[in-house]
Amino acid sequence: MRHKRAMQGAFSSLWRNDRKTASSANRQSRRQAIDVYRGLAILAMVAYHATWDLNFYRIIEVGIGVDALWFALQRAILTAFLLLVGAGLWLAHKDGIDWRSYWKRQAILVAAALGVSVVTWFQFGEYFAYFGVLHAIALSSLLALPLVRAPLWAPIGTAIVFLFLPAVFASALFNTRWLAWIGFFTAVPETADLVPMFPWFGVVLLGLIGMRLFEAAPIFTWSSSSPWARVLARLGRWSLIIYLVHQPLLFAAITPLANWLDQMPVDKFTSFTMSCEASCSEGNDAAYCRRYCSCALDITIRDNLWDAAADEVERMTRLCTEMAR
Incomplete structure (x- = not known):
């Protein structure tokens, strides 16, 4: 019995020392x-x-x-x-x-x-x-x-x-x-x-x-x-x-x-952006349309959607609508 208790005590001490070693090492690892x-x-x-x-x-x-x-x-x-x-x-x-x-x-x-x-x-x-x-x-x-x-x-x-x-x-x-x-x-x-x-x-x-x-x-x-x-x-x-x-x-x-610059002139819109913002402006504010069309332009160029099918355009529209909100 004493031998069993001694073994348990040794394992318990070893476990505690291992935790202390790990904790000390982690504190010094930074x-x-x-x-x-x-x-x-x-x-x-x-x-x-x-x-x-x-x-x-x-x-x-x-x-x-x-x-x-x-x-x-x-x-x-x-x-x-x-x-x-x-x-x-x-x-x-x-x-x-x-x-x-x-x-x-x-x-x-x-x-x-x-x-x-x-x-x-x-x-x-x-x-x-x-x-x-x-x-x-x-x-x-x-x-x-x-x-x-x-x-x-x-x-x-x-x-x-x-x-x-x-x-x-x-x-x-x-x-x-x-x-x-x-x-x-x-x-x-x-x-x-x-x-x-x-x-x-x-x-x-x-x-x-x-x-x-x-x-x-x-x-x-x-x-x-x-x-x-x-x-x-x-x-x-x-x-x-x-x-x-x-x-x-x-x-x-x-x-x-961005809101303060909303009325400032912009001189580098591409024809895509100008067309997009023109169609978007019906029922939406200019700030929203600017964000939406920026997203649409990025995705159109990235995925080459200039002649995209209707389902691809619809997917892009849903994504950019969420991103522009």
Whole structure:
């Protein structure tokens, strides 16, 4: 009996020490360099969305919805965030998993993702963000956890599959909302935001693998006491809050400006926009028509709908009507 109690006490002590080790490691896993990179990414995202909003209201005209360079920039910002997710998972859990901290973070991510879905449902109706970037980060953080301390070939092999399988396989079966989040769709789903697991979970794993291999490299270990580094690091630590509030704040600032400029002359409308706004103006205010026609122009150019069939025009009309409200 004494031997059994001694064994139980030893296991209990070992479990407590493991939790303390994991908790201590997680507290020390935050690095200023990673926070600075995350701060730079969040600033780039805010700048991109501000430009998108200004273009959406036709205060500026930069082709952000149709230009390949802007599309590449949007993908680069998303890639940076997901790489940092993977890097952060390695730093937080390489020496042991603090389950309490992990599940707390997961709960916050899931709640934030559901909040985005609800808000965009009210804003865009059926085009709401049912699997956006926060949904992808939450699920990726769950799927990547077993690979954090697995043999290196496991995350590398999984990353290769997720990154390259969409290039060789696609099916119309995945065009539905219930399966589009996987990533094998043949037509881009109509939604406010979609970050499918294929290939983007592979990007998260690249961040995990890169940090695992090059953790001691100067690019990840530097620190600075300069004001800019401290500011960027603070922005990086609050990136989730900034992500959630920046668009409402941008719209709150840009909408009054757009209304004030409503009567200002515009000298660069294309014939498409002029025709669209002329037909839209019957029964709708000018600000709504400007937003609607900007959306219609972007989709028409992106999907080459100049000679579109009636059903394609109807689908575009429904989407832009929701986006312009």
